[in-house]
Amino acid sequence: MSELLEIADRIVERSGSGERLEAYVARGVETDVRVYEGAIETLSTATSAGVGIRVLLDGLDGARAGFAWAGSLEGEAIDRALRSARENASFATPDPMVALAVPDDVPPASVEVSDPEFSTFSIDDKIAMALEAERLARSSDVRIRQVDSADYGDTSVAFAIASSTGIRASADRTAAYLSVSAIAGDADETQTGSGLSVGRGPGSLDPAHAAAQAIERSARMLGATKVASTKTVVVFDPRVTSTLLGVIAGALSGEAVVKGRSFFEGRLGEQVAVPSFTLVDDPTNPRAFGAARFDGEGLACRANTLIGDGVLEGFVYDTVAANRAGTSSTGSAVRGGFAGTPGAGCRAVVLGAGTMTPDEVLANVGSGVYVQSITGVHSGVSPVSGDFSVGAEGLVIRDGELAEPFREVTVASTLQRMLQSIMAVGSDVTWLPGVAAGQTLAIGDFQLSGS
Amino acid sequence: MAEVFCEDRTSRTAVYDDGKVEELSSGQQRGAGIRVIVGDTTGFAHTADLSERGLLEAAASAAAVAKGGGGGVRTIPLEQLRAHSTRARFLPDDVATSEKISLLAQANDAARSEGTSITQVQASFAEGRRRILVASTDGVFASDDQIRTRFNVMCVATGDTGLQTGYESLARTEGFEVFDDADVGELGRIAARRAIAKLSARPAPSGEVPVVLAGGSGGVLFHEACGHGLEADHIVKDSSVYCGQLGQQVASELVTLVDDGTVAGEWGAFAVDDEGRPAQRNVLIENGILTDYMWDYLRARKEGRTSSGNGRRESYQHLPMVRMTNTFLLAGEEDPDEIVAQTPTGVYVAKLGGGQVNTATGDFVFGTNEAYLIENGEITEPLRDANLIGNGPEVLRRIDALGTDFSMMPGTCGKDGQSVPVGCGQPTLRISGVTFGGTSS
Numbered sequence: 001m002s003e004l005l006e007i008a009d010r011i012v013e014r015s016g017s018g019e020r021l022e023a024y025v026a027r028g029v030e031t032d033v034r035v036y037e038g039a040i041e042t043l044s045t046a047t048s049a050g051v052g053i054r055v056l057l058d059g060l061d062g063a064r065a066g067f068a069w070a071g072s073l074e075g076e077a078i079d080r081a082l083r084s085a086r087e088n089a090s091f092a093t094p095d096p097m098v099a100l101a102v103p104d105d106v107p108p109a110s111v112e113v114s115d116p117e118f119s120t121f122s123i124d125d126k127i128a129m130a131l132e133a134e135r136l137a138r139s140s141d142v143r144i145r146q147v148d149s150a151d152y153g154d155t156s157v158a159f160a161i162a163s164s165t166g167i168r169a170s171a172d173r174t175a176a177y178l179s180v181s182a183i184a185g186d187a188d189e190t191q192t193g194s195g196l197s198v199g200r201g202p203g204s205l206d207p208a209h210a211a212a213q214a215i216e217r218s219a220r221m222l223g224a225t226k227v228a229s230t231k232t233v234v235v236f237d238p239r240v241t242s243t244l245l246g247v248i249a250g251a252l253s254g255e256a257v258v259k260g261r262s263f264f265e266g267r268l269g270e271q272v273a274v275p276s277f278t279l280v281d282d283p284t285n286p287r288a289f290g291a292a293r294f295d296g297e298g299l300a301c302r303a304n305t306l307i308g309d310g311v312l313e314g315f316v317y318d319t320v321a322a323n324r325a326g327t328s329s330t331g332s333a334v335r336g337g338f339a340g341t342p343g344a345g346c347r348a349v350v351l352g353a354g355t356m357t358p359d360e361v362l363a364n365v366g367s368g369v370y371v372q373s374i375t376g377v378h379s380g381v382s383p384v385s386g387d388f389s390v391g392a393e394g395l396v397i398r399d400g401e402l403a404e405p406f407r408e409v410t411v412a413s414t415l416q417r418m419l420q421s422i423m424a425v426g427s428d429v430t431w432l433p434g435v436a437a438g439q440t441l442a443i444g445d446f447q448l449s450g451s
Numbered sequence: 452m453a454e455v456f457c458e459d460r461t462s463r464t465a466v467y468d469d470g471k472v473e474e475l476s477s478g479q480q481r482g483a484g485i486r487v488i489v490g491d492t493t494g495f496a497h498t499a500d501l502s503e504r505g506l507l508e509a510a511a512s513a514a515a516v517a518k519g520g521g522g523g524v525r526t527i528p529l530e531q532l533r534a535h536s537t538r539a540r541f542l543p544d545d546v547a548t549s550e551k552i553s554l555l556a557q558a559n560d561a562a563r564s565e566g567t568s569i570t571q572v573q574a575s576f577a578e579g580r581r582r583i584l585v586a587s588t589d590g591v592f593a594s595d596d597q598i599r600t601r602f603n604v605m606c607v608a609t610g611d612t613g614l615q616t617g618y619e620s621l622a623r624t625e626g627f628e629v630f631d632d633a634d635v636g637e638l639g640r641i642a643a644r645r646a647i648a649k650l651s652a653r654p655a656p657s658g659e660v661p662v663v664l665a666g667g668s669g670g671v672l673f674h675e676a677c678g679h680g681l682e683a684d685h686i687v688k689d690s691s692v693y694c695g696q697l698g699q700q701v702a703s704e705l706v707t708l709v710d711d712g713t714v715a716g717e718w719g720a721f722a723v724d725d726e727g728r729p730a731q732r733n734v735l736i737e738n739g740i741l742t743d744y745m746w747d748y749l750r751a752r753k754e755g756r757t758s759s760g761n762g763r764r765e766s767y768q769h770l771p772m773v774r775m776t777n778t779f780l781l782a783g784e785e786d787p788d789e790i791v792a793q794t795p796t797g798v799y800v801a802k803l804g805g806g807q808v809n810t811a812t813g814d815f816v817f818g819t820n821e822a823y824l825i826e827n828g829e830i831t832e833p834l835r836d837a838n839l840i841g842n843g844p845e846v847l848r849r850i851d852a853l854g855t856d857f858s859m860m861p862g863t864c865g866k867d868g869q870s871v872p873v874g875c876g877q878p879t880l881r882i883s884g885v886t887f888g889g890t891s892s
Contacts, residue, residue: 036491036688042770043516044495046509050480065473071480072499080479088475091548095471148690148811183690183811190692192811229658229892259469260571260607263614339478379805379818380838380888384607384616389655389837389888391807391816408814410840410888412657447890449657449840 115201193217238438539626617645655889667858669803670875783853
């Protein structure tokens with residue numbers, strides 16, 4: 001039994017009559033290295049741990065919920081958090097829908113998200129990887145003027161959750177990444193691009209890949225200009241698609257839907273996307289970056305089809321959102337560490353793989369724009385109204401091939417219209433950090449705003 | 452240089468959602484971050500274990516990166532502690548929870564009274580206390596006690612055209628006295644009206660248009676168009692479009708831009724920064740001429756100057772870096788109404804959302820939360836939300852009118868994964884042309 005689960009158990013043992021109690025305990029170790037001009041710029045290592053406690057006070061009109069957290073696992077800090085959670089609960093409105101998860105019969109999938117080799121890498125190995133990525137980015141292409149950052153980072157986290165309603169779960173995960181940010185151009189011109197390599201552990205990182213990607217993405221932007229406003233087809237780079245699917249996943253949260261904060265509200269069973277569009281949240285897929293055995297309430301994660309052949313089939317739920325919707329949890333509680341309460345969300349969203357290679361997608365589209373990065377997602381995309389407007393840069397598509405670069409434009413539509421305007425899906429499923437996979441995706445009927 | 456940064460932080464939030472007190476949450480965190488700088492290399496470690504053993508272990512870990520150090524013991528005379536106590540008059544912690552909840556209910560009721568099209572209201576209250584202490588081998592020895600209070604209202608309006616949202620927030624580096632002069636009901640009504648107005652909004656325009664930004668509509672324009680690009684960490688790495696531009700005309704001569712951590716009560720205010728430097732007022736652009744960048748300890752040392760009080764970090768678990776505090780454009784001489792009247796066609800932005808910038812290229816976006824068409828010098832129909840895009844220096848040169856009004860808005864600024872509270876401010880102003888990213892061509 002893990003040490004964290006023991007701590008969680010001991011907290012739960014303290015639940016009194018008329019109350020339900022849940023303890024979430026987590027510990028993480030983090031290493032971050034940034035190198036610059038062949039030397040270490042910063043090196044940080046740290047351990048952090050904490051606990052989040054939910055208390056439900058039962059009453060005739062329903063339960064009242066309170067939460068408190070502490071960034072420490074010391075007895076005194078836990079005592080104070082428990083006291084605060086109880087006090088907080090006493091001020092909440094009684095609500096018959098408020099509940100803690102209860103064990104269901106779904107067994108957890110056997111996904112392994114910890115790299116067993118993780119601890120065999122020394123800090124010097126990690127520094128060497130960052131230095132190698134920077135060296136390659138600086139020296140492989142004369143068009144690269146500067147590498148403003150080259151970072152190695154990794155985390156190893158473990159959590160346990162226990163509740164007086166019978167939940168007991170624990171899991172751990174590791175992750176590592178390398179990222180390189182390059183600047184191309186002579187003194188009169190500046191174009192930027194970044195490269196990324198991610199994996200469960202340092203052993204699966206590839207400095208050459210990260211460097212080459214940063215070089216390619218910045219150098220191909222040389223000569224970029226603002227293009228004229230037009231209606232256009234947009235082909236999204238896998239990284240951008242991952243961001244885009246992340247926003248759509250947010251609107252498929254059952255919590256957002258029951259609270260009337262999603263444009264999908266009331267559309268269950270309707271054709272919300274083109275018939276070729278299927279969207280599944282499957283944290284049991286071991287390749288998914290967000291793969292997990294247990295959700296944020298300790299239930300087994302499971303595959304949930306959200307949109308099947310263009311028809312809206314379902315949403316993801318945690319326990320409370322499921323109660324409000326009159327259904328049961330889909331094992332989709334997510335929480336932002338020990339300081340956050342659970343909410344409903346996706347972890348591993350993926351479109352069905354298309355049949356076309358990225359080049360075939362471009363050829364199929366013929367003319368349009370290829371967008372390699374977007375900005376302003378927080379300020380210009382709303383999962384409530386569906387309005388979509390983002391800054392974009394990339395390459396013009398002409399005669400089915402990538403042509404000259406552009407930047408400083410926006411592309412706009414609505415999420416509703418985008419789902420109905422999907423033209424082609426690439427076969428290049430790439431798992432990236434975040435809640436969704438990336439793949440090449442072509443969508444029509446955008447308004448591009450430029451000069 | 453070696454530095455110990457200690458932080459003790461408590462927070463409490465209350466969320467009133469869908470007519471219910473749905474979530475009350477409180478938290479506490481305490482720890483130390485230890486930084487050791489040798490040459491151009493920084494070693495950093497943090498710990499929640501404030502015992503002597505815990506601190507020594509973190510120190511050893513931070514120092515490990517400084518290989519070949521001289522060793523031995525150095526005794527450093529610390530300055531007399533520069534302790535700053537909070538200016539908050541009423542600690543939110545001392546105020547009954549029921550009082551906070553009644554404010555939330557008040558905002559909720561006011562928002563819902565704006566019309567039956569308001570289908571969802573979420574009102575939230577957050578208080579935070581952050582006590583810090585910094586000591587370094589440069590002799591720095593300073594402490595601060597920062598109290599922040601925030602109140603947000605988010606509304607959803609539902610109509611034939613679908614759902615629309617409206618937000619309004621109040622956030623100050625003050626205690627509960629912030630509610631002495633504030634009408635939380637009005638916050639609710641403003642948020643509700645924003646959402647309702649957008650139900651009948653037409654798609655935003657696509658392409659270059661003149662834009663009038665209302666005073667205090669967010670100020671995020673300057674935060675993105677030049678604020679980030681004037682942070683010295685980007686300058687020393689040649690990754691800012693403002694590199695080498697000191698003394699040059701980088702904006703319209705109407706523009707005088709200030710970053711000032713001393714403005715009492717503003718969201719980005721503090722007594723000392725997270726490196727123990729007193730907050731100060733820094734003029735960045737004066738009459739369009741770039742006068743200075745913003746500096747933290749590390750970048751200032753590299754240039755042989757002193758920090759400008761812009762070294763900030765999210766928590767003891769983070770390294771400090773160059774950050775803005777309260778960044779604002781000084782007011783001008785024109786009547787705000789006249790600025791609109793003298794704009795034949797364009798867009799009037801009453802409330803901005805967030806934004807994002809690529810400091811190296813200068814390209815930036817910022818979003819609207821409430822905007823209207825200007826036709827024949829008059830504000831007319833509401834527009835749906837969209838992003839605007841521009842290039843920093845180019846947009847700053849196109850500012851051609853500046854109002855006499857002025858107000859500040861709170862915001863949260865994210866950089867390299869760290870979030871800090873900042874203030875933004877500006878008078879009513881006009882940009883002669885900027886690209887609006889709507890769908891209506």
